[in-house]
Amino acid sequence: MSYVIHGATGAQGAPVAAALAAVGAPVTALTRNAGAVVAGARVRAVDLRATDTLADAYRGADGVFVHLPLGGPEDRLRHAHNVVAALNAARPGRVVFSTSGGTPVEFADPAVTAVIDGLRRSGLSHAVIAPRLFLENLLLPPVVTGAREQGVLRYPLPDGYPVSWVSHLDVADAVVALLGRPDVTGLIEVGLRPAVTGPELAEAFAARLGHAVTYEALTPAAFGDLLAPLLGTDAAAGVAGLYDFLGTFPDNAIAPERSAQAVLGLHPRTPLQWLTDAVG
Structure with a gap:
């Protein structure tokens, strides 16, 4: 093959x-x-x-x-x-x-x-993989540095906003599985179930870093300002716009019936497992 x-x-x-x-x-x-x-x-x-x-x-x-x-x-x-x-x-x-x-x-x-x-x-013969937000976004310098050096994980989502976070490693697992499964067609969503909130992400960072980490919800505009030196003004504004849009929904969670868990029997890494695999 x-x-x-x-x-x-x-x-x-x-x-x-x-x-x-x-x-x-x-x-x-x-x-x-x-x-x-x-x-x-x-x-x-x-x-x-x-x-x-x-x-x-x-x-x-x-x-x-x-x-x-x-x-x-x-x-x-x-x-x-x-x-x-x-x-x-x-x-x-x-x-x-x-x-x-x-x-x-x-x-x-x-x-x-x-x-x-x-x-x-x-x-x-095809399948469409639909992730939501990538855990790797949390490794952007303005985000991960705050967690490491200040004990604050800052991100532009409300405290209680659940997200089916997923890593690139989990997407790869699903892609490889689907390449070998021509019997599976249509839309497959890849991400954590149940969805995870910001404070739960902070708990995973605390466990991995060995010190207390709290979650701080930023406005999308403030997050864009943090990213502008890294991505450029236009790209940062686009990111801020995405999070403005996501804020109009009650969550960003995948549908159980079309999840990789239900369709492929794959279970994405928890935030702590991902931090261990991706960050070491």
């Missing part, structure tokens, strides 16, 4: 490529950098603006893992249409697409919706 992995040097693709390579599967790692090195994989540089190049990369693959890179709305939508066109041309055996988290899939941006709709129309 051979697999093609988008973004194989990035946060989502790298653990998928590593997991497949670890069991000896032939892996083609798609990147924008021809000089990239991915252990156990063949690296192939692709341009999401070039449908023919994408189709060549997909052709003959038993499975393809797709997620869209960050970018402006017009670029993302163009990339989405190109990916769908290339998949239709190449007809790989199986496709797993990640929405890359944030909102419930019903409120996904047009690019994500375009890929989902395109896969439905394609007739290809």
Whole structure:
């Protein structure tokens, strides 16, 4: 079985490529950098603006893992249409697409919706993974430094707001499982059940760091200000806007009936397990 992995040097693709390579599967790692090195994989540089190049990369693959890179709305939508066109041309055996988290899939941006709709129309064997918020967001320097040095975990969600947090490692586990399960189709949500609140996250940090950590709810605007030096003003404003939007819901929890727990028998890492695996 051979697999093609988008973004194989990035946060989502790298653990998928590593997991497949670890069991000896032939892996083609798609990147924008021809000089990239991915252990156990063949690296192939692709341009999401070039449908023919994408189709060549997909052709003959038993499975393809797709997620869209960050970018402006017009670029993302163009990339989405190109990916769908290339998949239709190449007809790989199986496709797993990640929405890359944030909102419930019903409120996904047009690019994500375009890929989902395109896969439905394609007739290809496929599944869509829909995470919510990634635990790795908590490793952003303004967040993790506060927990480590000041004993305060600051994040732009209310104290009692439950989230089905998930790590990139858990998404990778689900992707690998779905690549080998053509009988499972449609939408699968990956994340913690029951959902976890900010103070519960702080408890996990306290257990891992060995000192007291409390949770402090920030406004989305204040969080954007913290991120601006790291991400740039426009990107930070976009993050703040996401959390403004999420604040209009009572929670950001996955649906039990379409969870990875129910569909695949996979149980995501707890925050403490994740901190141990990811941070050491």
